[in-house]
Amino acid sequence: GQQLNQSPQSMFIQEGEDVSMNCTSSSIFNTWLWYKQDPGEGPVLLIALYKAGELTSNGRLTAQFGITRKDSFLNISASIPSDVGIYFCAGRSNTGKLIFGQGTTLQVKP
Amino acid sequence: NAGVTQTPKFQVLKTGQSMTLQCAQDMNHEYMSWYRQDPGMGLRLIHYSVGAGITDQGEVPNGYNVSRSTTEDFPLRLLSAAPSQTSVYFCASSWGISWDEQYFGPGTRLTVT
Numbered sequence: 227g228q229q230l231n232q233s234p235q236s237m238f239i240q241e242g243e244d245v246s247m248n249c250t251s252s253s254i255f256n257t258w259l260w261y262k263q264d265p266g267e268g269p270v271l272l273i274a275l276y277k278a279g280e281l282t283s284n285g286r287l288t289a290q291f292g293i294t295r296k297d298s299f300l301n302i303s304a305s306i307p308s309d310v311g312i313y314f315c316a317g318r319s320n321t322g323k324l325i326f327g328q329g330t331t332l333q334v335k336p
Numbered sequence: 337n338a339g340v341t342q343t344p345k346f347q348v349l350k351t352g353q354s355m356t357l358q359c360a361q362d363m364n365h366e367y368m369s370w371y372r373q374d375p376g377m378g379l380r381l382i383h384y385s386v387g388a389g390i391t392d393q394g395e396v397p398n399g400y401n402v403s404r405s406t407t408e409d410f411p412l413r414l415l416s417a418a419p420s421q422t423s424v425y426f427c428a429s430s431w432g433i434s435w436d437e438q439y440f441g442p443g444t445r446l447t448v449t
Binding site for chain 1: 380428434443
C-alpha cells in the first residue's frame with residue numbers, strides 16, 4: 227500500500243531555532259496536510275496544501291507541496307516551548323483516504 | 337459543542353476480553369473514522385463510515401468491528417482482545433471523506449495484558 231516516510235523521527239532544539247521536517251512518498255498525492263499533536267491530545271490540522279508547488283504559511287509555520295506531488299515540507303521559524311509535540315504529515319490519494327507519516331517528535335529547550 | 341468525545345480515556349484488558357470504545361460527535365458530521373497510533377507507525381485507519389448505516393474497512397481492520405446506527409455515534413468493538421491491540425485509539429469526524437478539517441477526539445489508551 228501507499229506509505230509516507232517522514233523525517234526526522236525526532237528533534238531536540240534550542241528555543242529560537244528554526245525547524246525543518248519533510249515527508250516523501252513513492253506515490254502521488256492530491257492533497258498534503260500537516261497536523262500537530264500535543265501530549266495526551268488528538269492531532270489538530272495546521273496547514274492544508276492542494277496544488278503542486280504551493281507554499282502556505284500559518285503564523286510561524288510554512289509548508290510546501292512538492293512540485294513532483296510526492297513530497298511536502300514543514301518549516302517552523304523561531305521555535306518556542308509550546309511548539310513541543312508530534313508533527314504528522316498526511317497525504318490524500320484519489321480514493322479520498324488519508325495516509326499518515328510516522329511523525330516527528332519535537333522538543334524545545336528553553 | 338463538545339466536539340468529538342471518546343470514552344474511556346484509559347483501559348486495561350486481559351487477553352480474550354471484549355470491550356467497546358465509545359465515540360460521539362455533536363457536529364452533525366457525516367464522516368467518522370477510527371485510527372490507532374503506535375510508536376513509529378503514525379496513525380493507521382481501522383474502520384470508517386461515510387454516514388449512518390454505512391461502514392467500511394481501513395488499513396488495519398482485523399480484530400475490530402464497527403457499526404453506525406446514528407450520525408452521532410461510532411463505537412469500536414474488540415471482540416477478543418490481543419496484546420497486539422495495545423495502542424492509543426483516536427476517533428475522528430468531518431463533513432465528508434475528503435474534507436480536510438478532521439476533528440480528532442482526545443484518544444483512548446488501551447493496554448492488553
